[in-house]
Amino acid sequence: MADTISTAPLPQTDETFLDANEMVLNMGPQHPSTHGVLRVILKLDGEKVLGTECVIGYLHRGVEKIAENRTYQQFGPYVDRMDYVAAVSNGLGYCLAIEKLLDVEIPARAQAVRVALTELNRIASHLLWLGTHALDIGAITPVFLCFREREIILQIFEKYCGARLTTHAFRIGGLQYETYDVFEKDCIDFCDVMLGKIDEYEELLTTNRIWVGRTKGIGILNAADCKDYGVTGPVLRAAGVEWDLRRAQPYSGYENYEFDIPTRETGDTYDRYVVRMEEMRQSVRIIRQAVSDLPSGPIKGKVGKVIKPPPGEAYVSIEAPKGELGYYVVSDGSLNAYRLRVRPPSFVNLGALDKMCRGSLVADVVAIIGTIDIVLGEVDR
């Protein structure tokens, strides 16, 4: 496999008196910390990483091709299976794209519920990231604490639409279901609990010397690199770029909510950690605003039983928990999409792995894979 390593010039290694042999180490697809079935081929000098190469596709299901053979409604559940950790965001992006093609107005109530559920899902996604990231770095307790809170979110989803993970919560044109009776109360209760819990996680990690030592200065990706690689989401914001699609090109009524965009300067693993923790707090803020006065009214716009968008194309991107999630849909006026292309944040962000890993140690590779926050379902599609 050695010759598949990219031939770009490697940074100079330390001058040592030993003529060290390079070792090629295959990490994954069966490995405890590759978050699914990612395979990384590492070129090592001792424990030092000289280069990496990602091999993906173990979870490829041809989602984009499936879209061409299903009606627009039938394809709805499939998008949930891409980033299954943030299924609601996927559904939102897809619905928004088709709605743009259809040029249909979404009722205010549906928009507010969408925002609430999406932000809940953002917290769930970040919680899973935090747990697994900490687990990769060797802290085995946060993952259980994170799952405890994630469970509350999943229960809200379950009460709302019957599913916990791949929710298929939204329909083209709005919502399928009215919220259940105590939806608002559940959300507010969760918000009250969650703020304290975020502090609890931070207590365990933020000032922990080992944690700081393991994450500060590791996997630095500055703003210019982020632009070169097309990296978005918390990784970009940790590099100091205040770019959040919820603010930059608001959708689903995000312009009505008050929230901050947390940013940091260095763009290392620690900064990304801090940014995501703060993002969870901001999500709590948004959920509070969204559910505190849910507008009344219909939950579905004027969409026919059969969805047949006029010929044309549309690109809609949203701020998914992991970055910019874009849907590009081409319609030929039939029942099926002529072509559907997904811009998955995980896939694009994963491209920067090699840049972030070079010169670091094996243990850092694991931390960096964790900090990019990838979901292989989305990378491979």
Place this chain on the structure above:
Amino acid sequence: MEEILNNPYVVPLIFTLLIIALFPLMAGYIVLIERKVLADLQVRLGPMRVGPYGLLQPLADAFKLMLKEDIIPAGADKALFWLAPVVSTFTALSAFAVLPLSDVFYIADVNIGVLFILAVSSIGVLGAILGGWASNSKYSLMGSLRSAAQMVSYEVPLGFALVTALMVAGTLSMQGIVYAQLERGMWGAFENFGLMIVPTVVFLIASVAETARAPFDLPEAESELVAGFHTEYSGFRFALFFLAEYASIFVISGIAVTVFFGGWLRPFPNVEWLAMPLNVAFPLLLFIGIGAGCVYLLRGLILPEQRAVLAGVAGLCFLLGAAFAVPMVNEKIIGLLWFVLKVGVLVYLFIWYRGTFPRLRYDQLMDFGWKWLIPISIGALIVNAVALLVLR
């Protein structure tokens, strides 16, 4: 009978057999305690299925490991692959030879006890190195290289901390160290006008690294190296490595207890009026309390077999409590109780670290060892030596 017991080989032989027979069981229960404590830290229940509240889980685990297929990977060095877990287990268990579990329960009291333990635990590293090398796997190899570097590095501060303690105690014999603490009426950790606290802390930190436990568990860092040097081991060979790990935790905690925390002595061994409450009332209350707790927990159980097992445990606790009420028996086993309790506290610390800390990186571990622990331990040695000479 008298003659047989007076033979210098008979009693140690019995104790040896007892330790070899009982320690695996005890290691199993240390694992169960670890799982339960970790579960408690992580808002879970831990094992609950095998036996009442998971009490029989260690037995089930042991049987499972014994019945599993024994796999030797292709390309492995068969002889070394076979030898590695044996070396690990053998060295870990042989350290028990000089560990005084109480004033009567010890195998040998040699005058170089500490040196023997240091020597034997140094050989223990070989098990990890051989295992990693013989597995013919890159993960194993990296794990074994890490463990070699780590254990060798952390043996230095460990050794210095011990040397400081030996200097203060004035003997190398493990029993001698305990008696020295009895004579001075003070735990080793607080000796020398409190200066001994530094080597004690160094020893406690270095012992975590020496046994390759979190946060220094790099040789078997799960998220990086899968399982480190024992990645390719399965079945009973894996069980041996597992046993060796817990044996070395017990041994190193035992050394810490013996050298720094008064060994099998009760707290304040020279305060006469505390003998009654600490040596009789305390164990009585402890075991009867545990027994009563078991009886209380009986209410939550439905299955008759599980109730029977828990009732048995409760009975055992009451029996032990009763045993401590008999003066003849009490004076024989009270030392063992204190020793095990003290070791238990240290083992709990090990588990607590594991539940709390993230893992250090390899270079940070080496930095910490060489740039902090070793200079501190050498400094502590010198300061203690001067204090001993000038002040005592």
